[in-house]
Amino acid sequence: MEPILAAAGAGHAVAFYAMAALAVASAVLMMTQRNPVACVLWLVVCFVGLAGLFVTLEAYFLAVIQVLVYAGAIMVLFLFVIMLLNLRPEDLKAVALPRIPLVGVVAALLLLAAVVTVISASRPYFGMSVAGILAEVGPTKDSVRDIGLPLFRDWLLPFEATSILLLAAIVGAVALTKRKV
């Protein structure tokens, strides 16, 4: 399979910026929307943007998973729950900021600043060109195989354990929502 973007040069940059802008913008919209349904929809858009970013990193399998599992399954679950709860309008009005939001916002921004500082301080390391790396790795032949091999060879036990985790989650969710035990 031909590398989609590796050779594209400027195209890669355009794709990155487009997807990043999409993800960030929809995330901000998600956060600020009053109606939870709108939130869910914006989050789906955000996840699609993230999937796009995965694609620009040539993590195709994850991109697909992201859309299928997240945007598809989990978000639908959210929508169901929202519908199920049948929130009254006054519930949705409660958007007045809580008592100590500023601390949180400031802390979040400071954290972001810290992250950026760390990243910029590690410029020799993180400053590597993505295109260069992808070119060096070479064209991705089979993304599923790439991820499947370590998954089933090195991480078999954890992988199987996740099934138990999921089972536990299912049982737990059912038990929690059951009206009478």
Next chain:
Amino acid sequence: MEIQIAHYLVVAGILFAVGLTGVVVRRNAIVILMCLELMLNAANLALVAFSRVHRDMQGQVFVFFAITVAAAEAAVMLAIIIAVYRQRQTVNVDEMDLMQG
């Protein structure tokens, strides 16, 4: 202009910060949960980027696990929200203060 790993990390950072802000600011439990999901995904993005830096697929495997765990977590959390809603007829976390000391 060349795109660097750092760009991805910054985007991940921004998304994480946005999610975090949401967790702090919002009162609707479901929205908070969504913001948490966003934070997880921001971390996922960083993981994929790191996996590229290291030229190793382990990072992506980890993302795979993260998605799985996130799914389980979302299910349980939503179940809890439903249970709470049944009890208190609200999803406003300000009114969920049973743990007050």
Next chain:
Amino acid sequence: MLEANTVATLAYIILFAPFAAAALITVATLRSKALSAFLSVGSVILGGVLSIILLADQISRGAGAEPVVHQFTWALSRGMAFHIGVQVDFISVLMSTVVGVVGSCIFVYALGYMHGDEGWSRFFAKFAFFAFSMLGITFSTNFLQIFIFWELVGVSSYLLIGYFYQKPSAAEAGKKAFMTNRIGDFGMTIGILLLFFAVRDVFGEIDSLSFETLKGIFTNDGAREQLFAAMGWKAALGAFLIFVGAMGKSAQFPLHVWLPDAMEGPTPVSALMHAATMVAAGVYMIVRTYWLFAWAHDALVAVAYIGGFTALLAASIAIVQNDIKKILAYSTLSQLGYMVMACGLVGAGAGMFHLATHAFFKALLFLGAGSVIHACHSNDIWDMGGLGKKMKQTTWTFWAGTLALAGIFPLAGFWSKDEILAVSHHATALYIVGVGVAFMTAFYMGRACFTVFHGTYRGHGHPHESPRVMWIPLAVLAVVSIFGGFVGAPSSLNPFGEHGLQSFLLVAYLKDGVVHWPVGHGHVEAGLHLDVATVGTLMALGGLLLAWLFYGKGVLSAERVKQRLKPLHTLLVNKYYIDDFYLWLVRRVQQGFAIAANWLEQKIIIGVLVNGIAAGTKDAAARLRKTASGQIHSYVTIVLAGVTILVFWFVIFMVSE
């Protein structure tokens, strides 16, 4: 001459017989009155008889004989040993004879006086215990032992003064006596510590509490100079502090206040302890340790003036007292002041002599007063009168005591008072005090006698003579009071030799009998001093005459004098307000300190510090509790803030790397 071992054994028997009696009564015979009395009285009479034997032995040994010392270790720490034992020499034997003989008389008298008292056995146990304590002081070999028995005397005094414990005034008086003595002992303890360690500092680890060791040092010119050079002003301070102990027991100003109150005890107690023996302990100790005082000149001066002042103070108060026992109490104070003054004027021998004679006639006077009180059921001399006809034995013995106390030739008091006036002859101010006190003594005793025994009876009921068991001791004491003074007379018939008792006493406390005193030379010939004797006798006769004019003949009116000297009278009746001052000190100042300390304890230490820490913890918990609002936002925000701080710390750390 007896063997040293025999002497020590006899001394131990004298000492422990009353103790054994007291212990036996307490443990076994409380219920049997007769047995208790027998044990108690018997033990003291035994002590008296053995003391006389020892005294005879001492006389046969001659003046200046080496003391017999026997002791055993009481407590031992490395480099420091405390001993207890007996030291038998002339002074201690003289003292034990006084205690034994006077004590025997008083114990017998008490058999009559305490008749029918419900606490009979208890009384005799305490009484015997007192005799034990007093004899312990007498036979002490060292400062520690004297201090031990000193305290025990204080306790027995407390117990006996407070004998009528249900009477609040008696309970208070006992407490007052004990506390005043304690204050004296406070000084004494520090004095002993000071002296003990000062001597050790110079001479190393010797037994520097022992009287004999210390005497050896102080009477050796070289050693003494060395010690005084090392001690400096502390030598006089040490001696003075030890004297403070004597001030407590011998009731010298300003620690004299307990003695008049001590009259709350039964009269035999007053007679034995607060007239004849316990109060003499202070004087006895000064004599016992005279090698120290003789060389600590500054202390000696203080001793002399305090003694003189006390004599004057007490005599003046005695003039206005109406309670017969109080008159005698102040008279005792005054006579003690005499003795102490004599000691301070390097007349320790004179002081000791007066101590011995005074013990007899003061005991006699107290017992006589007891007999009168027994008959009249009142202490007030104005409730009596004309008793001379009804109580013949009491009257003549009381008069004998009075004349002895006033110092009329040839009664006992004359000889000893003569010695005191002789030693004070060279210190003019104190000589005047001594003569003045002699006059006042005669006056107030005359006042008491004329009022009580002459004129007409003013009280209630029909007083009659006391039973024989009470007046026979009076007669015995009266005989000794009349003739006892001759032991001080310079005569070849004197059992103590040609120079009388004094020759024994002088060498007993000093090797050569001569000390030098800043005010004059202190060498006083033993015997009769005609010039002084004449003045003293005239003063005494003058006092008696004046009393007769006021109260016997009635040609002068006491009322008019009282009116004319109103302020002075008020001052005297109120005892110069010294008691009131102490009361103020105790009630206001001391209690004020106590209340302040308690306030500090309850409000600051417990209230603020202790409970404050507890309350602070609780308060902090209450505040912290509020931060656990139960709201996800606050938890998230706190976690976030923490993470941010950690990340920043990490970033700064990394960047600085």
Next chain:
Amino acid sequence: MQPTTLIILAPALTVLALFFLPANRPWLIRWFAVAGAFATVVLSVTMWLNYDKAAGGWQFAEYVPWVEDLGIAWNVGADGISIAMLLLTSFVIFAGALVSFRIQDRVKEFYILLLALVTGVFGVFANRDIFFFYFSYELAVIPMYLLIGVWGSTNKEYATMKLTLYLTAGAVVALVGLLLMYFGARDFYLQNPSMLAGFLSEHPEFAGSKAWSFNLVQVIWAAQHGAFSETFQFWVFPLILVGFAAIAPMWPLHTWSPGGHAAAPSAASMLHAGVLMKLGSYGIIRIGLTCLPEGAVQILPWVAALSMMNIIYGGMVAMAQRDLKFIIGYSSSSHMGYVLLGVASMNVIGLNGAVFLMFAHGIMTALAFSLIGWFYDQTHTRELQDLGGLIKQIPFVGTAFAIMAFASAGLPGFANFASELMVLFGSWQATLPVQVGAVTIPGNPWFYLYAILAVWGIVITATYLLRAVRWAFFGPLNPAWAGRVKDADGFLWKLPFVFLIVALVAFGCYPKMLVDVIGTGVEPIVDALTKARATLLAGR
């Protein structure tokens, strides 16, 4: 088996036996407990009489390794100081068990706790293993909490909480110090294997001992051979001091004690004031002075100053009290000031006096609380103004109380007098220089002041005690009690009081018989302190 082991086992086994006795047979339980207590009296007297004074040091020793990896062993023994304390403890528990015959409520539990407490106390006094020392110390504290909390009176919840918090907090501070010493000694032996060999050759009885050991003898040996630097000692000694001073109790850590006394039932008060408080001063002497002499000599002058607060301030506060138990409580704190002063004087006579005073005060105060308990149980008041003239109604108890007051006021004939006198001598001696080889240790002139204040403290003590006697027992009898208060009649009721009085008087009339034994324990400690002072002085 050595008597040291037996004396710890005796109360422990009694506790065990009591568990199996039927709770509805109170007299059986009482006599069983008294028998156990009496066994300790026999054992302690045996030890005291058989102690070889010429040899000195640890005797009746026993060493059985237990947890060898940590160096914990069953390691008991007694020196002169321990003997005095064991004697005291056994006397007090014997009297306490007898006095507690009056307890009617939950007799079984009461005696179990009482004897468990005493097991702990014996465990402290007879132990040479720091681990068991500490364990026993805690074992003694916990039953006291329950004894006061369950059987107490007068604000007992507050008192028992405060007491337990103080004592456990103190214990924790001391534990830090103990562990620091443990690790310090361990490092010392690990770094100098020759030292370990040297220790083992000197003490063959500890054969097989490793570098790390809770063996007090081994730690002391390390301390004597320079295991603990001056700086280490300077910082660790205050931990030991404060930890144990809280129970001693040193001012200003004393406030738990009067309230605790007041709230506790008679026997608990007796043990508390009589014995428990001595654990503190014992710990300071045994651990602090012995293992950390160079730290001690720097800190002790300050302890002397604080002891004045105990003596004078405690006495002043006692003077303002109206409740008899509070008077005795504050007087205890005042008396313990003399103990601290004796310890701080750092000479043989002072320390002898301090240990002897611990003994004397223990017995005296046990007597006091047992007597107060006697009439409190009947009058339900301890306020002075509510009593009055009681000696008429209860002559025996009243007389015994007066005797106690005399003892407490330091009158001759009682052990208190001899011990306080020795403390005074020790304090004054501290003002004199000490010559050690070429070094002259200067005297501390502050001790003149301390000695004078201490003598004044005796006057203060007499003031408030005589006042207490005067108001409670003398004067007219309060008609409320006429015919309503019973005296201690009969041999059984009189026995505990007589027993304690006889002990006080016997040791007071002839203190040599105990001071000689105490001296053998005190002298090495004083030598170590003197050496430390000389070393510090020469070092500067």
